[in-house]
Every structure is written in C-alpha cells, then in structure tokens.
Amino acid sequence: MGVLMVYRLYLESGPQKKKTMVHVVDLPGCVVTGPTTDEALRRTPAVIRHYRELLKKHGVVVECLEDEIQIEVAQHIMEGSWLGNGDPALLVPTDLEPLTAEKRERSIQCAECMRAELLELVNGLSDEQWMAQPEKGRSIRSILQHIFGAEYQYIRGYFGKLDGVKGPGPVETMGRGELLAWMAFVRVRELEAIRAWPVEEQARQSTHGQQIKTASKVMRRMLEHQWEHLLEINDRVGVEI
Structure with missing residues (x-):
C-alpha cells in the first residue's frame, strides 16, 4: 500500500481569486500558476509529479515516487502588489x-x-x-x-x-x-x-x-x-x- 504524500501550499492571488500562483514549499522552486485559484490548484498535482520526475531523471533519489499526492493549502495571501505573478514582497x-x-x-x-x-x-x-x-x-x-x-x-x-x-x-x-x-x-x-x-x-x-x-x-x-x-x-x- 502506498504512502500518502502531503504537500503544503502557499497561494497568492487577488481577493477575487483570479490569476494565482501556488508555491509548493516542500519542493524547492516548484510553483504552479493558473488564471483562477481553482485552475491553479487543479493543475498542482500534475506539476508536482512532473517536478519529481525531473529530479529523478537527473539523478536525484526521489522516494515514494508513485505514491498518492495530497495537497493542503497552508495559507492564501490576498494582500500585496504583484499577487499571482510571484510577488517579490511575499514571505512564506x-x-x-x-x-x-x-x-x-x-x-x-x-x-x-x-x-x-x-x-x-x-x-x-x-x-x-x-x-x-x-x-x-x-x-x-x-x-x-x-x-x-x-x-x-x-x-x-x-x-x-x-x-x-x-x-x-x-x-x-x-x-x-x-x-x-x-x-x-x-x-x-x-x-x-x-x-x-x-x-x-x-x-x-x-x-x-x-x-x-x-x-x-x-x-x-x-x-x-x-x-x-x-x-x-x-x-x-x-x-x-
């Protein structure tokens, strides 16, 4: 039986939840964008899998590669300047x-x-x-x-x-x-x-x-x-x- 991999997400978007950037902080550098918050979250598991496959392809040992991915929104930031585009002022x-x-x-x-x-x-x-x-x-x-x-x-x-x-x-x-x-x-x-x-x-x-x-x-x-x-x-x- 596989292990459930839970990934913490930090989201940034405007209050209307239009263009959104998802920061997958457990995978250094992994972000996902979408025209809406729902679309960005829908794409996130696939991008996480792609990121992990890339690490494996280039020689990094990735444990539990085939296990189920679960995403968990830790925080949704909706106050800032460049929200959804990689706000440089954002702190996670x-x-x-x-x-x-x-x-x-x-x-x-x-x-x-x-x-x-x-x-x-x-x-x-x-x-x-x-x-x-x-x-x-x-x-x-x-x-x-x-x-x-x-x-x-x-x-x-x-x-x-x-x-x-x-x-x-x-x-x-x-x-x-x-x-x-x-x-x-x-x-x-x-x-x-x-x-x-x-x-x-x-x-x-x-x-x-x-x-x-x-x-x-x-x-x-x-x-x-x-x-x-x-x-x-x-x-x-x-x-x-």
Whole structure:
C-alpha cells in the first residue's frame, strides 16, 4: 500500500481569486500558476509529479515516487502588489528559516536539475526554433537570457560579488554557444558564492524598500523563477504536463 504524500501550499492571488500562483514549499522552486485559484490548484498535482520526475531523471533519489499526492493549502495571501505573478514582497514561513548546509545543498541540487533539463531542451532546438519570435511572448533565446540575468541579480544582489565575474556581460550580442558557455561559467561562480555564505548569516534578514530578504527567500525566488520559465519553454516545445 502506498504512502500518502502531503504537500503544503502557499497561494497568492487577488481577493477575487483570479490569476494565482501556488508555491509548493516542500519542493524547492516548484510553483504552479493558473488564471483562477481553482485552475491553479487543479493543475498542482500534475506539476508536482512532473517536478519529481525531473529530479529523478537527473539523478536525484526521489522516494515514494508513485505514491498518492495530497495537497493542503497552508495559507492564501490576498494582500500585496504583484499577487499571482510571484510577488517579490511575499514571505512564506520557510523564508524565515536559516539556510542551513542541508537546505542549501538541496536547493542547489534542484537548481542543477532544472539547468540540466533546460539545456537538454534548448540543445535539441534548431537555430530557427532558438530565435523564432512568437506572436505573443519572447523567443526561446530571449527567455534563456532573461533566466540568466535574473539569476545573476538574485545571487549577486544578496550573496555578494562573484569571483572572476564583473557583471552579467553583453549577452545580447553573444551567439548561442557563447551564451551557454558564459551561463555555465557564471553558474559555477554563483554556487561558490552561495556555499561560502557564513554560518552566522544563515538567518540574517535585510530590508530592501518594502521587501524583507533572507538567504532562504533569495534561493526560493531564484528557483521559482527558473522553474516558471522552464515550464514556459516546455510549453513552447510541446511538452505536455
């Protein structure tokens, strides 16, 4: 008999429960969006399964993979500015927990799985697919550039300077191979900065405008952003979830 896997959810939407983002905090970075709260919740179990399958595919041991999934709404936030779109001011309880070595390495492992999946997807594209501009949205190349730039800002802005990296670089002018190589180099420097974060700073809170930042929150935001756009690219290349 299988084990029931219960996943805690933190939802953000306006009071009318239109566009909603679901944060699956037990799976670092896993978010689900929908045009309504009901639709986002309906999609959540399938996205959780997809996320777990991705981890397994890229070498992470995932126990109880086939067990029943149960979702549980821990909190529904309906006050804020960018609700439903990944409100940068949003704080969930796990954001206030220290970024312990165990939590850090689990988050890094998830980030590396997402990056591996992303590279697998884009490496299989033709140059035409890589640069194709849809009627709505960005080219896949532009999405990748956006993911890279945001990740750099998340890590550099909180964890400090990256060794050997003066800035994200003139990525707009880089060719495909050059961009992917530069992303790989910067990712190595980013992980070094995260792993070098002092133990005494694991739970530090800092205020930036209306936002409270912690190491755990920065890692959550970076992973969620990458996951959201990985799903976007999945959709563009025809991967059904």
